[in-house]
Amino acid sequence: MNIASIFQMGCGCLFLLCSSAQVNAEEILPKHVTVPTVKSIQKGLDYLAKQQTTGGSFQTTQDGSTYPVSMTSLAGIAFLANGNTPTRGPYADQVRKATEYVLSQAQGNGLIAAGAENGRPMYGHGFSLLFLSSVYGMETDAKVRARIAKVVKDGIQLTSSGQSSLGGWIYTPGGGDEGSVTVTQMQGLRAAHNAGFTVPKGTIQNAVRYLELCQTPEGGIRYSYHSGNDTRLPISAAAITCLYSAGEYESPLAEECMEYVYGQFKNRKSGFQSGHYFYLNLYASQAFYQAGDEYWDAYFPGQRDSLIKSQASNGSWNGDGVGPIFGTSVALIVLQLPYKFLPIYQR
DSSP: OOHHHHHHHHHHHHHHHHHHHHHHHHHTSOTTOOHHHHHHHHHHHHHHHHHOOTTSOOOSSHHHHHSHHHHHHHHHHHHHTTTOOSSSSTTHHHHHHHHHHHHHTBOTTSOBOSTTGGGOHHHHHHHHHHHHHHHHTTOOOHHHHHHHHHHHHHHHHHHHHTOOTTSOBOSSTTSOOBHHHHHHHHHHHHHHHHTTOOOOHHHHHHHHHHHHHTBOTTSSEESSTTSOSOEEHHHHHHHHHHHHHTTOTTOHHHHHHHHHHHHHHHTOTTOOOOTTHHHHHHHHHHHHHHHOHHHHHHHHHHHHHHHHHHOOTTSOOOBTTTBHHHHHHHHHHHHHGGGOOSGGGOO
16 A cells, blocks of 8 residues: 555545544534534623622623622523533632622621612522522532521522512512512522422412412413503513423413413514513523423524624623623523523423
């Protein structure tokens, strides 16, 4: 065999090896997660990491300074959704510092909020319960675990005692009720339950009842019990995820909400011109993912491509006019759902 033949054989083997490696690399990606998706996620995570202050919060942008606990918790969840923990992963330092900051904002009455949080501290409280409960099972330092446990337990108590007589929550503890805060508290409580904390059964039952009271003739959920039949698509999507979290997978309310929300997505192929676009997709993505491949396959590829296309050159998304921490965190949570790193988002 001459040198030319050997060289050709070697090139052929190298081509086969490279082709095999490429196939294997693509095979390990979750369904619908493409190479451009991975690159987009990386850019988004790098952007978030650069925005974190030395104290662990995300106050370098308007949404961070206005809702520091909410934004820090959402950014922390975005890092967790990538598989990072307080001790492992390329963004372990960001997770650890975010955890420390959120813990430092726990107040004596159990409320987790930095100051007034723009007059709406229950958003930060709910997102904090979700974040801290998710971190709890990953934390290896016994002292930190004990601190997290205390804050979460006190937070559960604050949420339970702040529930309205109808079963919902509003911007401040005990101040009334409306849908968006209600679903935030429900998901935070579910994450706490998943982490092994005791959540009063009656609190969840009353919250489910509140959503039932707020159902409109269209099948979705109104803004609040007293707001009339103004069906809100984002809150309806959020309600589905909370009903699933409460084990109400086949309840009439969950099925009717899903029929309404899915119908709205199918009928708006050109996308949503909504001031709550990111908020809507934060919850709609979870609802469709947990409902199964029929819904997920119809939803995710188009939403994935839309998010990748709308990402800024610095890796951020300016979500709903709230700010880049919110938009980037939400976009990353949506894009990373197929990785299945967080129990609260799993099927």
